Amino acid sequence: MSRAERAVRPGGRTVEHLKSWLIMLPGLVLMAFFVWEPLFESVRMSLYKTRNVELVRFIGLDNFVSVTGKDDFLQALVNTFSYTFWSLLIGFGLPVLLSLLIGETTRGKSFFRTAVYLPNMLPGLAVIILWSAFFSGEKSGVLNILLSRLGIPAQTYLTRADWVIPILIIIATWKGAGSTALIYMAGMAGISPELYEAATIDGATVRQRIFHITLPAIRKLAGTLLILQIISVFQIMYEPMVLTKGGPDNASLSLMQLMWQYAFGGSMNYGKASAVAVIVTLILLAMTAVYSWLNRRESDWD
Amino acid sequence: MKKLSTALCMLLALSLILAACPAAAQDVGLIDAGLTCTITLGNWPSDTAPDAEKALFENYRAIMAVQYPNVTLVPDYYSYTLSNYVPMAKGGTAPSIFQPPFTDPQLLISQHLVGDVTDALEQFGVLDKFSPAYVEMLADENGRIYGLPRDGYVLGMHINIELFREAGLMTEDGLPMYPKTLQELAEYGQIIREKTGKAGLVFPASEAYGGWLFTNIAWNFGCVGENALEYQDEDGRWVCNFTSPQCIAAMEYIRDLRWKYDILNADATTTDWAGAHSLLGTGEAAMNFAADDSVDQPTANKGLPVEDFALVPFPAGEAGRYALAGGTCYMFSPDITPDQAIALMAYLKVLGKLPFLDESIIAGMRADYAAKRDRGAPVLPAISAWTDADYNAAKQAIVEEFSNVDMRLYSDFFGSLDDGSITLKSEEPVFAQQLYRELTAVIQRVITREGADVTKALQKAQDSFQEYLDDEINDY
Numbered sequence: 001m002s003r004a005e006r007a008v009r010p011g012g013r014t015v016e017h018l019k020s021w022l023i024m025l026p027g028l029v030l031m032a033f034f035v036w037e038p039l040f041e042s043v044r045m046s047l048y049k050t051r052n053v054e055l056v057r058f059i060g061l062d063n064f065v066s067v068t069g070k071d072d073f074l075q076a077l078v079n080t081f082s083y084t085f086w087s088l089l090i091g092f093g094l095p096v097l098l099s100l101l102i103g104e105t106t107r108g109k110s111f112f113r114t115a116v117y118l119p120n121m122l123p124g125l126a127v128i129i130l131w132s133a134f135f136s137g138e139k140s141g142v143l144n145i146l147l148s149r150l151g152i153p154a155q156t157y158l159t160r161a162d163w164v165i166p167i168l169i170i171i172a173t174w175k176g177a178g179s180t181a182l183i184y185m186a187g188m189a190g191i192s193p194e195l196y197e198a199a200t201i202d203g204a205t206v207r208q209r210i211f212h213i214t215l216p217a218i219r220k221l222a223g224t225l226l227i228l229q230i231i232s233v234f235q236i237m238y239e240p241m242v243l244t245k246g247g248p249d250n251a252s253l254s255l256m257q258l259m260w261q262y263a264f265g266g267s268m269n270y271g272k273a274s275a276v277a278v279i280v281t282l283i284l285l286a287m288t289a290v291y292s293w294l295n296r297r298e299s300d301w302d
Numbered sequence: 303m304k305k306l307s308t309a310l311c312m313l314l315a316l317s318l319i320l321a322a323c324p325a326a327a328q329d330v331g332l333i334d335a336g337l338t339c340t341i342t343l344g345n346w347p348s349d350t351a352p353d354a355e356k357a358l359f360e361n362y363r364a365i366m367a368v369q370y371p372n373v374t375l376v377p378d379y380y381s382y383t384l385s386n387y388v389p390m391a392k393g394g395t396a397p398s399i400f401q402p403p404f405t406d407p408q409l410l411i412s413q414h415l416v417g418d419v420t421d422a423l424e425q426f427g428v429l430d431k432f433s434p435a436y437v438e439m440l441a442d443e444n445g446r447i448y449g450l451p452r453d454g455y456v457l458g459m460h461i462n463i464e465l466f467r468e469a470g471l472m473t474e475d476g477l478p479m480y481p482k483t484l485q486e487l488a489e490y491g492q493i494i495r496e497k498t499g500k501a502g503l504v505f506p507a508s509e510a511y512g513g514w515l516f517t518n519i520a521w522n523f524g525c526v527g528e529n530a531l532e533y534q535d536e537d538g539r540w541v542c543n544f545t546s547p548q549c550i551a552a553m554e555y556i557r558d559l560r561w562k563y564d565i566l567n568a569d570a571t572t573t574d575w576a577g578a579h580s581l582l583g584t585g586e587a588a589m590n591f592a593a594d595d596s597v598d599q600p601t602a603n604k605g606l607p608v609e610d611f612a613l614v615p616f617p618a619g620e621a622g623r624y625a626l627a628g629g630t631c632y633m634f635s636p637d638i639t640p641d642q643a644i645a646l647m648a649y650l651k652v653l654g655k656l657p658f659l660d661e662s663i664i665a666g667m668r669a670d671y672a673a674k675r676d677r678g679a680p681v682l683p684a685i686s687a688w689t690d691a692d693y694n695a696a697k698q699a700i701v702e703e704f705s706n707v708d709m710r711l712y713s714d715f716f717g718s719l720d721d722g723s724i725t726l727k728s729e730e731p732v733f734a735q736q737l738y739r740e741l742t743a744v745i746q747r748v749i750t751r752e753g754a755d756v757t758k759a760l761q762k763a764q765d766s767f768q769e770y771l772d773d774e775i776n777d778y
Contacts, residue, residue: 051413052388052392052413052415053388053389053392054392066769066773070766070769071762071766072743072766132572136568136569137568137569138567138568138569138581138586139499139568140586141568154568156568156569158569158571158572159568159569159570159571159572159749159750160750161750161751243572244508244571244572245508245509245571245572245574247507247508247571247572247742247743247746248571248746248747248749248750249571249743249746249747249750249751250743250746261739263385264383264384264385265385265735265736265739267733267735267736267770267774268384268388268409268413269773269774
């Protein structure tokens with residue numbers, strides 16, 4: 001009896017199913033315990049008046065009404081979208097550019113790959129502390145020392161409400177662009193060399209090869225990384241928390257940081273913190289749904 | 303050198319253990335000699351802590367082993383923060399003893415997250431020796447005690463004398479001509495900025511620090527009594543009051559420090575407590591509102607020589623001369639048993655944190671002050687949280703033995719406490735951390751936007767904090 005025949009026998013199928021479930025079981029248990037249960041608990045908590053982590057009484061949507069009615073929520077929401085905007089402006093194209101440049105390099109490719117990935121290997125907090133010395137507004141700040149060599153007086157950076165988010169995104173991009181560039185490089189490695197050879201024989205320039213072969217080939221990958229980047233930036237927390245503490249005057253406060261403040265910032269209001277978490281989740285779900293819809297529509301056209 | 307310090311530590315250990323033996327007899331009648339339990343001790347020095355500190359705690363453990371052989375001590379490196387403590391307390395994994403700041407006990411007590419040690423304290427006979435202000439901070443409405451003071455502090459001002467010297471602000475006696483009033487602070491800071499290019503005052507206006515310091519300034523502008531930042535009305539409801547003329551004047555003063563006098567450090571909104579000490583210690587700022595318990599920060603930790611450092615009283619305002627008094631306390635996990643509570647009091651007694659005098663405690667104090675002197679930190683008289691005169695006099699004698707500073711640089715600070723020229727005041731009574739955060743947001747606004755409307759910003763903060771008070775207390 002062939003394997004295919006065994007598989008279609010009712011008893012055989014049950015055994016195969018059982019094996020599959022057994023293989024998945026540890027993962028499912030871990031997911032249920034560490035992901036799904038806390039997630040549902042968080043949703044439940046958002047509907048209750050809480051005393052630390054205890055549920056006191058059901059209050060419906062009061063926590064949502066309370067948190068969304070405050071100025072700091074609106075500020076945090078606007079800031080979070082601002083983070084996303086600046087992240088796409090500064091950080092989306094850079095990994096593509098890096099991967100293209102490294103892809104076109106003929107010597108020292110491994111060195112450049114390692115070099116762009118290196119910041120990603122540094123601990124996140126160390127990176128923040130490093131850049132805080134760079135952007136320090138004191139005369140001893142690294143950037144101010146460099147500017148003073150050019151005769152420019154010392155500036156403040158992190159205390160300026162309109163500069164603080166772009167600066168934080170520059171820091172996050174410096175740290176994260178290398179790893180994204182590696183993914184793009186892997187994507188580009190999958191493009192058939194015959195396409196480039198044919199283009200070269202036809203006399204295509206580097207620019208034409210990039211715009212007519214490379215970029216169209218990685219378009220879907222870029223779409224996936226775009227949504228991942230938006231989801232990631234939407235959850236930005238430790239960068240502003242460490243570098244600016246959400247300031248000045250809440251100018252860098254993110255939604256995740258606001259959630260942290262409700263839970264651990266002195267008030268221990270886990271109900272309101274959960275409400276903010278649920279709102280963030282809903283926004284991200286909506287974004288993911290839009291992306292999936294666009295992606296599916298595009299696939300239909302293809 | 304390392305061998306010498308190790309040998310000294312071992313010698314100290316031996317002397318402490320030997321000294322501890324007769325002391326055990328003192329507890330006969332107080333504690334059951336067969337007391338048997340296990341206690342976990344938070345804030346135990348980590349493996350990377352200085353050798354002297356580790357040796358000191360090992361000595362404490364050795365003394366406990368002699369005095370209370372059936373009490374098992376389990377060291378724990380746990381360091382308290384509100385956010386990490388709550389899940390541990392709820393999950394039953396909090397250490398038996400930990401050290402929160404004085405801003406948190408009332409919150410922890412109200413949420414039933416700490417253990418009651420009243421009966422154990424009575425057994426040790428120290429209940430009536432607490433400074434009343436500390437009892438108030440560490441008890442519930444029924445007078446049950448949930449914590450013990452570790453140490454107290456009074457807010458004053460740290461001075462970098464080198465920058466005062468550079469700015470020509472020195473008396474004929476070679477002492478810094480420090481500001482006595484908030485107005486003088488602005489003016490002297492301006493002179494320092496002009497003469498040295500450095501910040502006159504470092505103001506840590508991030509998270510809750512800015513609001514914390516602001517409350518002291520506000521008190522000196524008259525935000526006390528009926529104009530207090532928060533108070534209880536006739537119905538017992540808590541009311542936030544950030545929009546009194548006094549509070550507005552205090553916030554306008556902060557605004558002037560930035561825009562009129564320009565004496566603040568450049569990155570005030572990102573500067574925290576440690577950053578402020580760093581700026582003063584490294585000569586980037588001349589003055590810092592800070593307390594007597596952190597004099598080691600700019601000196602031993604940041605390299606400012608003790609002869610270039612002074613501690614002076616908090617500057618007086620138009621309507622008062624208050625200084626914030628607070629500190630750190632010991633609290634206990636909510637699930638401690640009566641036996642564990644007694645064992646924990648015994649441990650604190652060995653640490654010299656209860657008002658008992660014996661040779662082992664005096665030896666411990668000596669070791670503590672010797673370590674401070676060796677690190678290059680000023681050895682200063684401590685502000686006691688106990689009312690026991692003998693205990694306080696013994697500590698003072700040891701301080702004088704190890705003193706490494708010119709006390710003229712500190713005499714006005716300690717003198718103001720003794721002669722009553724400064725009034726000590728505890729932190730705002732309810733939800734102080736949240737109140738500080740609201741005020742910090744206003745401070746950040748007024749020091750980053752020149753045209754910021756102070757009254758409007760304070761009104762917004764008041765509305766927000768009032769909603770918080772209603773939610774957490776008034777309508778709970």
